[in-house]
Amino acid sequence: MTRTIALAIVCGVVFTLFGGAACAQNDSEAAPPVDNFEDADAALPVVPADDSTAAEESGWMDAVDDFFGSYLVGPLATVLFYDFETDQLLGASIPFVVLWLLLGALFFTIRMGFINIRAFWHAVKITKGDYDDPAGSGEVSHFQALASALSATVGLGNIAGVAIAISLGGPGATFWMIVVGLLGMSSKFSECTLGMLYRRIDADGRVSGGPMHYLRDGLAELGLGPVGAVLAGVFTLLCMGGSFGGGCAFQVNQSLGAINTQLTFLDPQRGGYPWIYGLVLVVLVGMVILGGIRRIAATAEKIVPLMCGIYVLTALYIIFSDASKILPAFQAIIEGAFTPQAGVSGGLIGVMVVGIQRAAFSNEAGIGSASIAHSAAKTEEPVSEGIVALLEPFIDTVVVCTMTALVIVITGAYDNPDWEHLRAANKGAELTSAAFGSVISWFPWMLALMVFLFAYSTMISWSYYGERCWSHLFGQRASIVYKILFLGFVFLGSIVQAKNVLDFSDLMILSMALPNILGVALLSGKVKRKLDDYWSRYKSGALKSRRD
Amino acid sequence: MNWLPRNRVVVPVDFSDESLAAVDTALAFVDDPQQVHVIHVLPELEPTEPGVIWNTIDDASRKKNVEEALRERLADERFQGLHFVVTIGDPGHEIADLAADQQADLIVMPSHGRRGLRRVLLGSVAERVLRLAHCPVLVLRK
Numbered sequence: 001m002t003r004t005i006a007l008a009i010v011c012g013v014v015f016t017l018f019g020g021a022a023c024a025q026n027d028s029e030a031a032p033p034v035d036n037f038e039d040a041d042a043a044l045p046v047v048p049a050d051d052s053t054a055a056e057e058s059g060w061m062d063a064v065d066d067f068f069g070s071y072l073v074g075p076l077a078t079v080l081f082y083d084f085e086t087d088q089l090l091g092a093s094i095p096f097v098v099l100w101l102l103l104g105a106l107f108f109t110i111r112m113g114f115i116n117i118r119a120f121w122h123a124v125k126i127t128k129g130d131y132d133d134p135a136g137s138g139e140v141s142h143f144q145a146l147a148s149a150l151s152a153t154v155g156l157g158n159i160a161g162v163a164i165a166i167s168l169g170g171p172g173a174t175f176w177m178i179v180v181g182l183l184g185m186s187s188k189f190s191e192c193t194l195g196m197l198y199r200r201i202d203a204d205g206r207v208s209g210g211p212m213h214y215l216r217d218g219l220a221e222l223g224l225g226p227v228g229a230v231l232a233g234v235f236t237l238l239c240m241g242g243s244f245g246g247g248c249a250f251q252v253n254q255s256l257g258a259i260n261t262q263l264t265f266l267d268p269q270r271g272g273y274p275w276i277y278g279l280v281l282v283v284l285v286g287m288v289i290l291g292g293i294r295r296i297a298a299t300a301e302k303i304v305p306l307m308c309g310i311y312v313l314t315a316l317y318i319i320f321s322d323a324s325k326i327l328p329a330f331q332a333i334i335e336g337a338f339t340p341q342a343g344v345s346g347g348l349i350g351v352m353v354v355g356i357q358r359a360a361f362s363n364e365a366g367i368g369s370a371s372i373a374h375s376a377a378k379t380e381e382p383v384s385e386g387i388v389a390l391l392e393p394f395i396d397t398v399v400v401c402t403m404t405a406l407v408i409v410i411t412g413a414y415d416n417p418d419w420e421h422l423r424a425a426n427k428g429a430e431l432t433s434a435a436f437g438s439v440i441s442w443f444p445w446m447l448a449l450m451v452f453l454f455a456y457s458t459m460i461s462w463s464y465y466g467e468r469c470w471s472h473l474f475g476q477r478a479s480i481v482y483k484i485l486f487l488g489f490v491f492l493g494s495i496v497q498a499k500n501v502l503d504f505s506d507l508m509i510l511s512m513a514l515p516n517i518l519g520v521a522l523l524s525g526k527v528k529r530k531l532d533d534y535w536s537r538y539k540s541g542a543l544k545s546r547r548d
Numbered sequence: 549m550n551w552l553p554r555n556r557v558v559v560p561v562d563f564s565d566e567s568l569a570a571v572d573t574a575l576a577f578v579d580d581p582q583q584v585h586v587i588h589v590l591p592e593l594e595p596t597e598p599g600v601i602w603n604t605i606d607d608a609s610r611k612k613n614v615e616e617a618l619r620e621r622l623a624d625e626r627f628q629g630l631h632f633v634v635t636i637g638d639p640g641h642e643i644a645d646l647a648a649d650q651q652a653d654l655i656v657m658p659s660h661g662r663r664g665l666r667r668v669l670l671g672s673v674a675e676r677v678l679r680l681a682h683c684p685v686l687v688l689r690k
Contacts, residue, residue, distance in 0.1 A: 139598055139599030139605050140599055140601075140602045140604050141602075141604075144598060144602040148601060148602075203588070203614045204610035204611070204613045204614045204617075205605060205613040206593075206599065206605065207599075288595050288596065289594075289595065289596060292592070292595050294595045294600055294601075297595050297596055298601045298603070302601070373598055378604075461596070463596055464594065464597055464598075467594060476591045477591060477638070477639075479594075
C-alpha cells in the first residue's frame with residue numbers, strides 16, 4: 001500500500017514538473033506562434049521565449065513554462081547552439097551541436113577507414129540473412145533488428161524536416177544532407193558495434209544494450225570508471241527525457257499538424273478538437289504498452305519498411321513522370337550546394353548548416369538511441385550488427401530524405417509563390433504534402449496515413465528506448481510509472497503549444513549526442529581493433545556465410 | 549545453523565552471489581536436496597521489445613533458458629536433486645505462492661538492501677515475502 005502511494009507521489013511530482021509545464025501557455029495568445037521544434041530550430045539559434053510576454057497570462061502553468069525557458073531551455077540552448085562567434089567570422093552561425101555531430105561523424109569515418117563505403121555491400125548481404133546464425137545469442141535477426149531501429153528513425157524528419165531544410169537553404173541543402181547521411185553511417189556503425197560488445201544477456205535470453213551499458217562498462221575498462229558512470233547516467237536521463245519529448249509529444253504534435261490538413265475537425269485553428277487525436281493515440285499506445293497487446297506494436301513496426309517502400313516508389317513516380325526536370329533538379333542541387341543563393345541567410349555556410357542539421361535530426365546518428373534496438377541482434381559477431389546499422393542513415397537520409405527533396409525541387413514547391421505561406425510558417429509536412437498533391441491529387445490522404453503510422457511506430461519504439469533507460473535506473477518492475485508518464489505526454493502532445501517545453505524535449509535528444517559521441521570516440525580504439533579482426537576474417541573467407 | 553530441521557524449503561534465486569549462497573543455507577536445514585525448491589521469478593515481457601515484435605522470444609523459451617542457467621550454476625554434486633521452478637510475475641507474490649503450494653515450512657532469502665529511489669519504486673522483495681508468506685522466512689543479511 002505504501003509503495004503504491006509512493007509510486008503515485010513520484011508519478012505526480014514528475015508529471016507536474018514535465019506535464020504541467022507542457023500544458024503551460026496552451027491557451028496563451030501571447031505565446032509565439034511556433035508550433036514545434038522543426039520550426040524553432042530552423043531559425044537558429046534557438047532563443048528562449050521572451051519572458052515578458054507570459055507575464056500577463058495568469059496561472060502557475062505559465063510560471064512553470066517560464067521556469068523551463070529560463071533555466072532549462074535557455075542554458076541548454078546556449079550550450080548546444082553556441083556558435084563560437086562564427087556568425088561574426090564567417091557570416092553564418094555554426095551551432096556547437098551541429099559541429100559536434102559533424103566532427104564526430106567525420107572522425108569515425110576516418111578512424112574506421114571509410115567503413116561506410118567499404119562495408120556497404122557486406123552490410124546488404126548480412127541484412128539479407130547470408131550470415132544469420134540461428135544458434136547465436138540474442139533475440140532477433142539482423143534484418144529484424146534493422147527494421148526495429150528504422151521504425152524509430154524514419155518519421156517526420158524525413159517528410160517535414162526536409163521540406164523545411166529546402167525552404168530555408170534552397171535545393172543545395174539536399175547535397176549537404178546526403179553528405180551528412182553518408183558520414184553518419186560511420187557514427188551509427190561505431191555506436192551499434194559498442195552496443196553489441198557491451199550488451200547484457202539475461203538468464204532468460206533477453207538482451208539489454210545501449211549507451212547506458214557501453215559508456216559505463218567500456219570506459220571502466222579504460223580506467224575511466226567515474227567518467228563512464230557520469231556519461232552513462234547523463235545519457236540515461238536525457239534519453240528518458242527525449243523519449244517523452246522528441247519520441248512522443250513531438251511526434252503527436254507534428255503528425256497532428258500533417259493530419260489535420262485532411263481531417264479538419266482536429267484542427268484547432270478551424271475550431272476543431274485536437275484532444276480527440278490525443279485521446280485516440282493514448283488509447284492506441286496504451287493498448288500496447290499497458291495493455292500488452294503485442295500484435296498492434298508488431299504490425300505498426302513491421303509496416304514501416306512497407307511504408308518507406310511506398311513512399312520512395314511514389315516519389316520516384318513523381319520524379320520520372322516529368323523526366324525533363326530531373327537533370328535541372330540535380331543541377332539546382334549541386335549548384336546550390338556550392339554557390340551562395342539569394343535569399344538564404346548565411347550564404348554557403350548557411351546552406352551547409354541547414355542541410356547538416358536536418359540530416360542529423362532525421363537519422364539520429366551519434367545520438368546513441370539506435371544501439372538499444374540493434375543490441376537485440378542474434379549473432380556472436382558484434383561488428384556484423386554494427387555493419388548492418390550503417391544502412392540506417394543510408395536508408396533514412398540518403399534514400400528517403402533525398403526522395404522528399406527531389407519531389408520538392410522538381411514540383412517547384414521550394415520556390416512556387418503559391419506556397420509561400422507554408423514556407424514562411426515553416427509548415428514542412430504541409431509543404432511536402434502539397435508537393436506530392438500537385439502531381440497525385442489523392443496522395444495527401446495517403447501521406448497523412450503514412451505520417452500517422454510513422455509517428456505511431458516511432459512512439460512505440462521510443463517508449464521501448466525510454467523504458468530500457470528507466471528500467472536501467474529503477475528496475476523493470478517500476479516501468480509502470482514510466483508508461484503512465486509516457487501516456488501523459490502522448491495526450492499533452494496533442495494540446496500543447498508551449499514552445500519552451502517542446503524545445504526542451506527536443507534539445508534533450510540532441511544533448512544525448514554529447515555524452516554518447518564523447519564516449520564512443522574514447523572507445524573507438526576498441527571498435528577499430530574488433531573491426532580489423534572481423535574484416536580480416538571476412539576477407540580471408542573465415543566467416544561462415546550460409547551461401548557458402 | 550540447523551537448529552530446526554525442515555521438511556520443505558523454498559529459496560528464491562536471482563543469480564546474485566548472495567542468492568546462490570542462500571541455497572547452501574537452505575540445504576543446511578534439510579536432509580535431502582530434494583526438499584529444496586529453487587525459484588526464479590521473471591518479469592513480464594515488454595510488448596515493445598524487438599524480440600516480442602518479431603515473435604522470436606516467448607515465455608516458454610525464457611523459462612527453458614532460465615532452467616538451463618540454474619542447472620548450470622548449481623551443477624555441483626551437493627545440489628543434485630534440487631527442484632527448479634521458474635515463474636513470471638511479481639517476485640513477492642510468486643515466491644509466497646510457491647511456498648504455499650508446496651506447503652513449505654521455510655523460505656530462505658537474502659536481502660539486497662536497496663536504498664533511495666530504487667527502494668521506493670521497487671520495494672523490497674524480502675519485505676513483501678515476509679508479509680505474504682504463510683511460513684517462517686529467514687532473511688539473510690550481508
